[in-house]
């Protein structure tokens with residue numbers, strides 16, 4: 371009873387003051403989530419250039435430092451990018467957290483009433499919460515490091531941080547969390563806004579789920595392979611920590 375009254379007064383308050391705020395925040399959450407998803411899909415591929423060669427990863431680093439535009443490197447570009455991503459991440463988290471209590475209530479009700487809840491998309495929402503919570507801490511550590519040490523990126527600098535700087539356990543958990551969160555998030559986003567619904571929504575939902583699983587497997591696979599490559603380089607380089615990579619013939623010095 372008390373609850374009902376509270377609900378009614380909250381509704382009345384929202385109607386009176388700004389009834390479009392929840393919808394607007396929902397939209398903000400979707401847009402920021404979509405930007406972050408695009409970023410991470412690029413990020414994992416860029417950083418996996420180490421699988422091609424050390425020179426390829428070195429050239430990619432110089433590209434992001436603006437070398438091919440300005441003829442000089444400006445690591446400040448990386449700091450700026452990291453700060454921008456940090457802000458988008460904070461906005462996204464705030465918009466998502468706001469919905470947590472009511473979504474959790476729906477989830478508990480659903481669980482009570484459905485023995486088959488495991489097979490439902492509702493379970494995916496729980497995965498979003500768990501992985502999102504982990505990233506709260508892990509992504510903050512990583513982003514802060516990138517923001518404050520933008521010049522320390524490269525085949526040896528990154529591998530040293532991963533092995534000698536003990537970042538590999540954090541990256542391992544972050545990789546799995548971010549890939550699950552990204553693709554479950556995109557799948558839910560597609561359902562929510564009715565993208566690719568087509569004439570047979572049930573069928574297209576099945577196809578989308580398959581694409582989601584394939585993308586998760588692909589990105590975790592490539593991320594793990596890259597992490598493994600950095601670990602091998604980091605172990606080989608562990609007696610020369612701090613020494614920088616110099617490209618071989620053909621690489622641009």
Ligand code: HEM
Pocket residue numbers: 410413417448451452453455505509512513516522523524527528529531532537541542544545546548592593594596597
């Ligand atoms: C502009 C912002 C960012 C920059 C410049 C950046 C840069 C890098 C670099 C250079 C590495 C290679 C390892 C190292 O040098 O320490 C790396 C690894 C990684 N980053 Fe980021 N990152 C950014 C944002 C993010 C965000 C927002 C996430 C996830 C929420 C993320 C997740 C990861 C993961 C999981 C790895 C390890 C990848 C693997 O295991 O293959 N990064 N990042």
